[in-house]
Amino acid sequence: MHNDMQRRLTAEFIGTFWLVFGGCGAAVVSAAFPQLGIGFTGVAFAFGLTVLSMAYAVGHISGGHFNPAVTLGLWAAGRCANKHVVPYIVVQVVGAILASGVLYIIASGKPDWVPGGFASNGYGDLSPNHYSMLSCFLAELLLTFFFLMIIIGTTSKGAATGFAGIPIGLALTLIHLISIPITNTSVNPARSIAPALFAGGSYIAQLWLFIIAPIAGAMIAGVVARNLYDDSSMVETVVVEERRTN
Numbered sequence: 123m124h125n126d127m128q129r130r131l132t133a134e135f136i137g138t139f140w141l142v143f144g145g146c147g148a149a150v151v152s153a154a155f156p157q158l159g160i161g162f163t164g165v166a167f168a169f170g171l172t173v174l175s176m177a178y179a180v181g182h183i184s185g186g187h188f189n190p191a192v193t194l195g196l197w198a199a200g201r202c203a204n205k206h207v208v209p210y211i212v213v214q215v216v217g218a219i220l221a222s223g224v225l226y227i228i229a230s231g232k233p234d235w236v237p238g239g240f241a242s243n244g245y246g247d248l249s250p251n252h253y254s255m256l257s258c259f260l261a262e263l264l265l266t267f268f269f270l271m272i273i274i275g276t277t278s279k280g281a282a283t284g285f286a287g288i289p290i291g292l293a294l295t296l297i298h299l300i301s302i303p304i305t306n307t308s309v310n311p312a313r314s315i316a317p318a319l320f321a322g323g324s325y326i327a328q329l330w331l332f333i334i335a336p337i338a339g340a341m342i343a344g345v346v347a348r349n350l351y352d353d354s355s356m357v358e359t360v361v362v363e364e365r366r367t368n
Contacts, residue, residue, distance in 0.1 A: 130206065131213045133180035138217035140176050142316055147171035147225050149241040149306075166298030169307070181287060189310040190214055191336035195270040198344025201277075211312075213240040216317035225321050242317045242325040243332045244307045251303040253291025257304045259335045265297045266309040266339030272349040308332040309339075 151158045160168070177186045185202070187193045190211040196202040201208075229235055231234065245258035247360030253261075272293040276286040294309075301307045308314040314332035318325040320335075 130184040131209055133184035134210050135217040135320055137176040137180050138214040138312055139221040141172040141188050142174035142218040142221035142313055143225055144239040146317055153276050163301045166295045169298050169365045170291045170295030173294050174287050177287030188311055191266055191340040194337055195340030195344040198341040199274055199347045211364050214312040218312035222316035222320055240317045240321040242321040243306045243314045250306055253304045255300035261301050261304045262308055262335035263339035267335040267343045269293055270310055270340045278351040309336050
């Protein structure tokens, strides 16, 4: 049992590290690279590809959450065991912070580099397009709700076995295509906390929204899904395999 938990936590750590390093790294290093920058579309695909790749790499070990909101949403749906919730969230946040730290070291190696917002999320003056706090809250809540509905739906009984990682990764890409101009896209408290710690100041003060809104949206989705799908009593959701026996 101890070895199983260790494997799960290692998988969640690696997956979340990759998500933040890959997604935020694309935003910090490549988005506005002179002449050949990947822009919003490239960053959106970077985030989607991190989840898609790790879903298949380690999703069968831990369930492939890589996101505290996903863990809590799956718990609300009856898809995540109580004993996994707090340990998963802790390693997800730690993995995200370490990924941001490594990214900061790498990015700062460029002459005259200015960190700016360091891919942090924000509302009002810190929103990429200056959207209001209410607009940003509603966007994060709604997008996380649908992200969880897609995760739960594609891993439910009757869904195509072994293919869930693809729509989940593409869903995260779509979410970023919609909301990068609004909030710089969170739908993941760990992803928000980590870069904000390095951006500092007002970004840290605004973190509450990017913790509360994604978690609220995810948990609402979990409650809805519990009544929508006929296998909501499963102990966990696995993004690659339809079912897994402990």
